[in-house]
Amino acid sequence: MGCLISSNGEHPMITKEQTKILTSTWHSIHGDLEKIGLLMFMGMFDNYPETRQFFGLSGGSIVLEDPAVIQKIREHGLRFMTTARKLVMNLDDKDKFDRILLDLGRRHHGYKADVDLIEVFGQQFIASIQPTLKDNWNPAVGEAWEQLFKCVSSRMKDGFLQAQSSPSNTELLK
Numbered sequence: 511m512g513c514l515i516s517s518n519g520e521h522p523m524i525t526k527e528q529t530k531i532l533t534s535t536w537h538s539i540h541g542d543l544e545k546i547g548l549l550m551f552m553g554m555f556d557n558y559p560e561t562r563q564f565f566g567l568s569g570g571s572i573v574l575e576d577p578a579v580i581q582k583i584r585e586h587g588l589r590f591m592t593t594a595r596k597l598v599m600n601l602d603d604k605d606k607f608d609r610i611l612l613d614l615g616r617r618h619h620g621y622k623a624d625v626d627l628i629e630v631f632g633q634q635f636i637a638s639i640q641p642t643l644k645d646n647w648n649p650a651v652g653e654a655w656e657q658l659f660k661c662v663s664s665r666m667k668d669g670f671l672q673a674q675s676s677p678s679n680t681e682l683l684k
């Protein structure tokens with residue numbers, strides 16, 4: 511059962527109205543992806559220092575003067591944004607949408623990621639698009655993105671668990 515259809519509530523569902531909201535917000539933010547990605551990861555490393563270790567960053571304050579650190583954060587931000595774009599572009603194709611997330615979840619098993627932090631990534635993303643959206647921001651926009659990230663979390667966790675029970679799948683996907 512995918513995220514884009516609902517019947518038994520096994521996975522959260524994105525409504526048609528939310529699909530429209532997600533697509534139109536994406537059009538408003540897509541020119542600012544690098545800035546949003548940077549903002550998101552900086553905010554996340556500050557608010558949730560436990561996320562740093564997964565990206566090879568140590569504790570203490572992040573040294574913004576260090577170009578290598580900035581480059582690393584920028585790259586992570588852009589990778590994350592590329593996935594967000596793929597998901598929004600495939601809201602009408604539930605099989606592809608699910609496949610993207612299952613594969614990503616399986617690969618995150620290989621990165622030894624903490625899947626319980628996926629929702630934190632989503633919250634930081636939502637906080638980071640607000641300055642760009644300005645007057646186009648409203649509670650329905652927030653709810654639509656929260657719903658999307660509930661799906662992301664649920665499907666990535668499924669992929670993660672699949673890799674856990676069959677680690678050779680992760681190797682094939684690398």
Ligand code: HEM
Binds near residue numbers: 625628
């Ligand atoms: C909303 C959830 C997330 C999304 C959309 C996401 C997306 C991505 C993407 C697109 C990559 C690039 C490599 C690839 O495609 O396999 C990546 C790499 C990675 N992610 Fe995530 N991620 C998420 C959550 C997390 C979480 C919760 C953690 C750890 C707590 C994490 C840790 C990592 C690590 C360690 C890498 C590889 C290292 C690197 O890129 O240098 N991710 N992620």
